[in-house]
Amino acid sequence: MNESEGQEYSYRRELSEGSLVPLQHSHESPRNANLFSHGMHSGPGYSRMEEALQEDDYTYRILHPLTCDPVPQVAHFSSAPYSEYLLPPSSHYQHALGQPYSSIRSPWPSQEAFHYGISSGEICRAVATISSDGADDYSMEGYSANQGFIHVNRNQPHTLLVSPHDQHKLEEKLPAQTSSICQMLQPVQVVCDVSGGGQVVVLNHQIPHSVMTDLDTQSLPKLSVQSCSTEDQLPHGKASDTGHSETFTGQPQTHKTSAGVTFNLTPVPYASQTVVQEEEGQTKGCGRVKWEKSKRPCNCTKSQCLKLYCECFANGEVCNNCKCVNCYNNTEHDSERSQAIKACLERNPGAFRPKIGSKKQGNVKGRHTKGCNCKRSGCLKNYCECYEAKIMCTSTCKCVGCRNYEESPSKKRSERDRPDSSIYYPTRCPLACITPDVVEATCGCLLAQAEEAEKEGYISAHAERMILEEFGQCLTQIVRSIFKSTNVQFNV
DNA sequence: GAGTTTGAAACT
DNA sequence: CAGTTTCAAACTC
Structure with missing residues (x-):
């Protein structure tokens, strides 16, 4: 000091x-x-x-x-x-x-x-x-x-x-x-x-x-x-x-x-x-x-452990006690490793950021920053990064046939068989239904109403009412979609 | 343990 | 940016 x-x-x-x-x-x-x-x-x-x-x-x-x-x-x-x-x-x-x-x-x-x-x-x-x-x-x-x-x-x-x-x-x-x-x-x-x-x-x-x-x-x-x-x-x-x-x-x-x-x-x-x-x-x-390994050993054979395929590398760790072949992810290959890190960061500056964010409050895990892209696993196997991280899929995900959400019967069955079933899973729906596309479409509807009101020369109060009514219609459709996805009858 | 499946990463 | 390939982990048998 x-x-x-x-x-x-x-x-x-x-x-x-x-x-x-x-x-x-x-x-x-x-x-x-x-x-x-x-x-x-x-x-x-x-x-x-x-x-x-x-x-x-x-x-x-x-x-x-x-x-x-x-x-x-x-x-x-x-x-x-x-x-x-x-x-x-x-x-x-x-x-x-x-x-x-x-x-x-x-x-x-x-x-x-x-x-x-x-x-x-x-x-x-x-x-x-x-x-x-x-x-x-x-x-x-x-x-x-x-x-x-x-x-x-x-x-x-x-x-x-x-x-x-x-x-x-x-x-x-x-x-x-x-x-x-x-x-x-x-x-x-x-x-x-x-x-x-x-x-x-x-x-x-x-x-x-x-x-x-x-x-x-x-x-x-x-x-x-x-x-x-x-x-x-x-x-x-x-x-x-x-x-x-x-x-x-x-x-x-x-x-x-x-x-x-x-x-x-x-x-x-x-x-x-x-x-x-x-x-x-x-x-x-x-x-x-x-010292202890915070990870499981990798088994890379072709990537030299210098690409994000390698979990060690992706986790920012050098390989240690791994079963990898031709590994460069060690201090003996510091220059190659540095270049690889740089290359990864050039491709994606967030390459080494954690994929799973955490919520500010409590211990509830948050969401996958990029979302998964699963197509065949239903997001109920460890292929799915969300499922592996014990979090629900969200609207960020681009998965197909996702069953990794709270109400999913498959999910519940899967959770019963899972070792750590005590973890709280935030519900995917209804928020998951409000995708960026939905938001964009909603905004588009509202803008169209505003333009229509302007075109007709309505007073602002009338225009506001038109927009609000349109918003209500949009919400109705969204809610209907939510209830439909959860097999709950929805009467309007 | 070998083979298959899967999806992220890398590449084009 | 989308499609394809590569890769290693997860999974199945």
Whole structure:
């Protein structure tokens, strides 16, 4: 920490101009030292935009890529789908490496460059707008606060590679303060894996840094423990100057801190590491960590595990204990892997985003961001991504003969046979019936009525009535369709 | 375990 | 963007 700790810059969003305007330079201490977002919220610079996004706001600290020290200023992120270079507050992280500055390959900008409070909502939107697929609804709904920390989709990592090209576009969207981050990111690729229900790993492909957090992860599944010995601590500076000297052996190297938290030192672009804090009743400071595969092994034979066919690759993980053939999804083929990641992101900037969004409230899973396209499975087999994710098909899906909805008898039978039948399934109907086509058709009808009224020269009140009546007709048809699909008699 | 089916990803 | 091919997982026998 340095003298700039506690300094915050708040920005007021000029809605009319779409820009950020510095509102106040706050020296106030955060209300909660561990949750900087609270500090931001409590300050006078709390913006309308962030107020609107409050329920999904998180705060992270930018981590120094070499020392893994927190960059002292506050970064306030809201609903951010891109969590790159972000880490939880200081009490929730530890150093991963004691990397000497002499080993820096890419220049690290001065810390002054970070003396901004940056709304991640802005970054999120800006990044989304430079992506071809734009800011999908998933991006905004797929993240929710969890016990004061981050709760991103537990099954998928989240990745952002900022190319110089994207940096330029990002800077256009977010002048000034964002450019400093881009300068930081430009020389290397930065991949952040926030999978595993709270794990945050910051890496770049040349000087890998993993940061383990000792956040509360009691709810994480499939956890196991190690002893709390500190004998296996690794000396600082173990990583090579290039970050490539460590050979990935399949068993990640770890570094256990004095707090008992173990870090991943393995230079994998995407880490799969699960951390569990000490169990109740355990000695404080003995956070336990164990590496484990969060996935099943792949069996790829032709893709070299460098395409999204490979589940490991798609999940942002290197292959480990897989049965794949001619695998390039490992650190020994870092360059090929990086190129493959880049290629995937060029094809689809959201390629590594989780496909299944989560609802803001409760534990109910949300929806498939793209929807499935099943034709023969009835969406009642694991071929269907929705069914596999234990969610209902929605209007987003383009499936044919779908039976993956609440009222489906087949679905109910299927659920009885399913191991985990306790999961709540949101009802597909009636909303599923209101497809974009239906909405478009409805709007078209309303517009036609408006045009008709205008053409006839009716007064506005009459025109409104015509439009409302037309809307009623549309609704009637929609409702009739809904009832018809559910075999319920509908009399109007 | 081999063969088939399926649908997402990749390609054209 | 639509159609086709490739691919690996899911499924069946």
